[in-house]
Structures are given as structure tokens and as C-alpha cells.
Amino acid sequence: MYYLKIIKHQKLIDFLFQAQAFSAENFFKDLLSRRLTRVNKNIYRLNPEDILYLDKILEEFKTEFSPLLKSAPIPFSFLLTKSQTEKIPDVILRAGKIYLEDSSIKEVINSFLKHSNIFYKIESWKNLWELILPSTVDSKIELFYKDIFWYGSKGPCFFCKTFWHDSLNCPSLLDLEPRNTFLSSLTLNFREISQLLWEGIYEENLLSDKLKYFYIRNFYLLPEFLKIVFYRYDIVDTWGHLKLDIETPIRGGNLGLGLEYLIKRNFDNAKREFSEIEDDFRASIGLSLINILNKDFKSALYYIEKALFQVETPFLKSYLLFLKGYFHEYMGETFIADEFYKEALEKDFTCLPAFYYFNLAKYLKSSSLSEIFVYFSHPYLLYWSYLEPIFIKDQRELEEFLYERIAEKREQASQRLKDTEDRYHKIKVFLSDSEKKEYEEKLSQIRENIHKGGLGLIESGYSKALEIDLEFQ
Incomplete structure (x- = not known):
């Protein structure tokens, strides 16, 4: 006699199912x-032939x-075991999947099913x-495992939005250069990207370096992004002017020390340094985080x-209004939160995080x-969408949209490259052999x-082709 344990993925x-969550669970x-004998709330007796x-x-x-x-799996996992205790293994259990607790159960089930x-x-x-x-076969989509992004009992993490860990333990905080990683x-x-993330989840664990491209997608929330806010706000007037690879050396003083401590997760010292500063919006931002x-x-x-109340530029105004909205969310x-995302866009319509979350709210x-x-x-919007946990049920449609775009x-x-190559072939007779080789x-x-x-x-290829074309003119 075996037991089938039902593990609910409540979130x-x-x-x-939203308002239909209770009725969906009862229906299941x-x-x-109708066939299985119920032992307790979430455990049923099951014989091998009941698998069919x-x-x-x-x-x-x-x-x-x-x-x-739609594209989402059934939000329950199933564990076939010899025990009727409610204890479940301390491993990731994917939604819509059936698991066998040990090899002896595997042999029995295999022996029955092969006939x-x-x-x-x-x-x-x-x-x-x-x-x-x-x-239980996965949907034929690239990111077929988005249910794992909903798995877990901690959090939600402020930075990566998963339930895998508390915010203080988010692996994104360990990345010293998250903008470059992004x-x-x-x-x-x-x-x-999909293959790397799956390898990190399946072959290793949720701390795998292969998951970094997922963890740091919200780089603008991380303490390291404050290097731009603190030291480049005078040359970044709007988000449209923002270059993520801009040099951002940390300077000295209480502000620099506070930011350095914050990035290194030494929050007590960071708070002490920021608290020493009066009437500086940057210290206030550090203390808010x-x-x-x-x-x-x-x-x-x-x-x-x-x-x-202390900032004026569209970049800073929209950044702070977005943060305020994100805090509320x-x-x-x-x-x-929606109102602050909207207000952030009114201050700077190029504020991509606010634009993304404002539209995410419309979707919800x-x-x-x-x-x-x-x-x-x-x-950025396309990348964030691809990895967005909230799009789990529309992932198939999402991937179609993304690949069309x-x-x-x-x-x-x-086409831009073709135009450049056409111009090159017209003028290459005037170039030296070394110049031709270089181009x-x-x-x-x-x-x-x-x-x-x-x-x-793709984007940089377009820009570089245009730059070379201008050189030929």
C-alpha cells in the first residue's frame, strides 16, 4: 500500500484561480x-494501478x-510514498509533477506501467x-519551469521577487557589478538564458551562479545602482540618458562610506554613516533602503x-516615485503603487522600471x-518580460510576441548592415589593404x-553598422 501526498502551491x-481558488481545490x-480513499486532509491511499x-x-x-x-501547470505536486505522515522532502517540487519517494516505489510503478x-x-x-x-508533460515553451519562481515559503524577496529566500539573503546582493551582469x-x-537557468535549478541549487541573470534583472533596486544615483545624477537628466556602463567610482566621506557599507551588506555601519549627513537626498535614499x-x-x-522634496531632475524624481510605488507594492x-508608477512616468516618460510595473499592473x-x-x-522591457513570474499562464503567447519583436x-x-556593406563596396577601392581587412x-x-x-x-550591431556607414560618407 502506498500513499499519495498532495502538496499545494498556495501562492x-x-x-x-483567484476567487475560484477554493472551488478549484474542492473540485480536484x-x-x-471518486477512486482513492482519503487518509487525511491531503493524503490518499493509492495502489499502482491507480496511477492510470x-x-x-x-x-x-x-x-x-x-x-x-493556459500555459501554467496544475498548482499541486504529488508525492508517492510509503508513509502517511505529512512530512515532505526538503527539495524543490515542481507544480503539476508526480514524484516517487524512493527506488523501490519506482521499481513497482515501472513494473506495472511497462505492461x-x-x-x-x-x-x-x-x-x-x-x-x-x-x-504531467511540460508545455512546449522555452521557459517551461516558471512555476519554480513561485515555489518557496520565504520572502517575498525585495530584489528578485521570489519566495526562495529573505531579501537580506538574495544572491543578487553578492554580485559586485550587477549592471555589467545585466x-x-x-x-x-x-x-x-533559459538553458542556463534550468541547469542552475536542475543540476545545482538556487544559489548557482547560472541563476545570476535572473537574480539581477531588477538591478535598479540593488544598492550598487545607487552609485549612479549618488554620483552621476548631475549628468543623467532622464532615464533616456542613462548608460549602465557609466563609470561610477565611490567617493569618500560619510556618503561614500555609507554606500560602501550598504553594498557590502554592513547595514549597521551604513546607517551610522548616512545618519551623520543632514539635508542630502542621497543619505535619505540610503536610509530608506x-x-x-x-x-x-x-x-x-x-x-x-x-x-x-530635495530633488529636481526628471531622473531623480521618477526614480524616487518609482521606488515609493515599489515599496507600496x-x-x-x-x-x-499604481498611482506612483503613473506619477513617475509623468515626471519622466523614459523611466523604464516605472513603465514596466505600470503595465504589469494593467495586466493584473x-x-x-x-x-x-x-x-x-x-x-530591457523584453528581457524583464521573458523572466517575469506573473506571466506564467501566458508564457506561450509571451514567447510568440517576444520572438516576433x-x-x-x-x-x-x-537592413542597416546591408546598407553599410553596400556603401563599403562602393568606396573600398580607395582603401588600403589593411583598412579593408579591418572593416x-x-x-x-x-x-x-x-x-x-x-x-x-542586435541593438549594438545596428548602432555599430550605422557608425561605420557614417565613416564612409
């Missing part, structure tokens, strides 16, 4: 009870709730075995308000993906970047 249940348990019935149950549930699930006419596979998963049935992520195509990490939300908002006050209020995606063209950008860059190598590299690279390389 995913609430997000996917009713299906189970379980597969039918999962298919029926997916069909019944397909308008709500049936059903498709199945049994593969290792961490220290368990995953039983793959027709009803820029390097844009050189990779989405398929490469320290307080949000210490979960003193009232003080965090106080310091943001204080800083807002982090506290669960989404309607208040029942706007379709196509309604918001018509405005998404910037590489990338194809458009690649076509534009290819041909440059054009060849641009061509490769445009056709094989990620969004960043």
Missing part, C-alpha cells in the same frame, strides 16, 4: 475521492480549468524520482518622501498581454552578432 493557486479533491486513474484526473482538471491555467499502453517515463529529480505521464545577459539569446530591508516600512517611506498595496487588472505588449520594444529588430539591424572583420563580427546574439548584440 500559485491564489494567483491562477472530489475527483480524487490519476493521469485521467489530472487531464480532466486541466481541461476544466484551462481558461485559467500498460500509456506513455510514461521515470527520471531522477534531486533525491527523488519523477514519474512523467501524458498529463548587460552581459543581453548578449545572450533567450534560449541560452536600509529600513525596507529591516522591514521598517514606515521609516522607509518617510525617507523616500524626504528625498523627494512590496507591502501589498498595489492600488497605491485583466488587460490582455497583447494590450500591454504593443508598447514593449526596449530590450526580436525578428523585427534583427531585420532592421540586418571587413568589423562587418563580419557585426553580422554574426546580429544573427546569433541576444537583444543587446
Whole structure:
């Protein structure tokens, strides 16, 4: 006799089903009870032959709730075990998946299923075995594992928005150059990003370096971004003028020491240094971030308000209004957050974080993906969308949109390169052999970047082709 344990992914249940969450759960348990004997709230007796019935149950549930699930998996995991205790393994359990607790159960299930006419596979998963049935096969999408982004019982993390850890322990804080990491992520195509993240989750653990491209996507929330806010605000008037690779050396004094301590997660010393400074918006921003990490939300908002009265440029105004909105969203006050995102865009319409979250809020209020995606063209917006956990149920449609948009950008860059190459062939007779070799190598590299690279390389390929074309004129 074996036992089937139902593990609920409550956050995913609430997000996917919302007002229907309770009825969806009851519907599923009713299906189970028609065949399986219930031992307690989330445990049922199960014989090997009941596996075939379980597969039918999962298919029926997916069909019944397909308008709500779409690309998302069933928000329950299933563990087949010999014990009827409620204890579950300390490993990631993916939504919609069936796991076998040990190899002896695997042998019994395999022995039964190999004589049936059903498709199945049994593969290792961490220290368990995953039983793959027709009803549990992953959707045919690149980022098929977004359910893992909803997994966990901690957080939510202020920086990466997962429930894998508390904000203070986010791996993004360990990256000393998150802006450069983000820029390097844009050189990779989405398929490469997806593969790296999956390897980090499947082969290693949630601290894997391969997950860095996911963790640092919200680089503008990290303490390191304050180098720009603190020391380059005088030359960055709007977000449209922002270059992530701008040099940002930390200077001395209380402000520099405070920022250095903050980046190194020495919050007590950072607070001491910032508190020594009077009437400087930068110290207020530093103190607000320290307080949000210490979960003193009232003080965090106080310091943001204080800083807002001290700044003038569209970049700083929109940054602080966005932060204020994000603080409110982090506290669960989404309607208040929306107003600040909107206000941030009124101060600077090029503020990409505010634009992204403002449209994310519209999506959560029942706007379709196509309604918001018509405005998404910037590489940052496309990258954030690809990894966005909230788009889990529309991931298939999202990937179609993204690849259409990338194809458009690649076509534009290819045409720009073709025009440059045409001009080169007209004037190359006037060039020396060394000059011709240099230009041909440059054009060849641009061509490769445009056709094989990620969004960043496509965009830079367009710009470099234009620069060379101007040299020829």
C-alpha cells in the first residue's frame, strides 16, 4: 500500500484561480475521492494501478480549468510514498509533477506501467524520482519551469521577487557589478538564458551562479545602482540618458562610506554613516533602503518622501516615485503603487522600471498581454518580460510576441548592415589593404552578432553598422 501526498502551491493557486481558488481545490479533491480513499486532509491511499486513474484526473482538471491555467501547470505536486505522515522532502517540487519517494516505489510503478499502453517515463529529480505521464508533460515553451519562481515559503524577496529566500539573503546582493551582469545577459539569446537557468535549478541549487541573470534583472533596486544615483545624477537628466556602463567610482566621506557599507551588506555601519549627513537626498535614499530591508516600512517611506522634496531632475524624481510605488507594492498595496508608477512616468516618460510595473499592473487588472505588449520594444522591457513570474499562464503567447519583436529588430539591424556593406563596396577601392581587412572583420563580427546574439548584440550591431556607414560618407 502506498500513499499519495498532495502538496499545494498556495501562492500559485491564489494567483491562477483567484476567487475560484477554493472551488478549484474542492473540485480536484472530489475527483480524487471518486477512486482513492482519503487518509487525511491531503493524503490518499493509492495502489499502482491507480496511477492510470490519476493521469485521467489530472487531464480532466486541466481541461476544466484551462481558461485559467493556459500555459501554467496544475498548482499541486504529488508525492508517492510509503508513509502517511505529512512530512515532505526538503527539495524543490515542481507544480503539476508526480514524484516517487524512493527506488523501490519506482521499481513497482515501472513494473506495472511497462505492461500498460500509456506513455510514461521515470527520471531522477534531486533525491527523488519523477514519474512523467501524458498529463504531467511540460508545455512546449522555452521557459517551461516558471512555476519554480513561485515555489518557496520565504520572502517575498525585495530584489528578485521570489519566495526562495529573505531579501537580506538574495544572491543578487553578492554580485559586485550587477549592471555589467545585466548587460552581459543581453548578449545572450533567450534560449541560452533559459538553458542556463534550468541547469542552475536542475543540476545545482538556487544559489548557482547560472541563476545570476535572473537574480539581477531588477538591478535598479540593488544598492550598487545607487552609485549612479549618488554620483552621476548631475549628468543623467532622464532615464533616456542613462548608460549602465557609466563609470561610477565611490567617493569618500560619510556618503561614500555609507554606500560602501550598504553594498557590502554592513547595514549597521551604513546607517551610522548616512545618519551623520543632514539635508542630502542621497543619505535619505540610503536610509530608506536600509529600513525596507529591516522591514521598517514606515521609516522607509518617510525617507523616500524626504528625498523627494530635495530633488529636481526628471531622473531623480521618477526614480524616487518609482521606488515609493515599489515599496507600496512590496507591502501589498498595489492600488497605491499604481498611482506612483503613473506619477513617475509623468515626471519622466523614459523611466523604464516605472513603465514596466505600470503595465504589469494593467495586466493584473485583466488587460490582455497583447494590450500591454504593443508598447514593449526596449530590450530591457523584453528581457524583464521573458523572466517575469506573473506571466506564467501566458508564457506561450509571451514567447510568440517576444520572438516576433526580436525578428523585427534583427531585420532592421540586418537592413542597416546591408546598407553599410553596400556603401563599403562602393568606396573600398580607395582603401588600403589593411583598412579593408579591418572593416571587413568589423562587418563580419557585426553580422554574426546580429544573427546569433541576444537583444543587446542586435541593438549594438545596428548602432555599430550605422557608425561605420557614417565613416564612409
